[in-house]
Amino acid sequence: MPDRAADRPSARRAARRAALRGRGPRGEVLPRTVPAWRSRAERFDRLVLDALAPIDQRWHDRLVTLDVAVDDVPPVRAGDLADPDAVVWPAEVVAEGAVQLSRLVPAGVDARGGATRARIVLFRRPLELRAGEPEELGVLLHEVLVEQVATFLGVDVDEVDPDDGPPEVTPEDPERS
Secondary structure (H helix, E strand, O other): OOOHHHHOHHHHHHHHHHHOOOOOOOOOOOOOOHHHOOHHHHHHHHHHHHHHHHHHHHHHHOOOOOEEEOOOOOOHHHHHOOHHHHOOOOOOOEEEEEEEEEEEOOEEEOOOOOEEEEEEHHHHHHHHHHHHHHHHHHHHHHHHHHHHHHHOOOOOOOOOOOOOOEEEEEEOOOOOO
């Protein structure tokens, strides 16, 4: 006759206590269908793709050699901290004061001699802080991307985005994955 100790109420209570103390199986805190399930970085990445979509749709043939990357914070040079108002940025940098918001890195050769593609690097934390509200972040991303793509293509900003604005994007759209 098999032992029925596991079927006793005291054994079930002990297993439940173990689970409550972090030693048992754990489930998801939020279901994947809830927008809050995504991390802030994942939501930012989604906004970047949404802001880039209308630009890519119009200029796709000329943007196939361009990558878009996201980094958390820009590198800080010691000279930038001494006098932030005196910092002069090259055309490849979109900045606010002494803080870079994005940078266009031209195509070139890496340390091992391999060819690298041109890329736009967006700095997530400075952009999030400048935008304040999630709705404003999509607009700011679009403006920065338009400026960087115009620099990459060597054309005027108005040529890249003649409509002068991004499509309406909601940052917490649950239908998006």
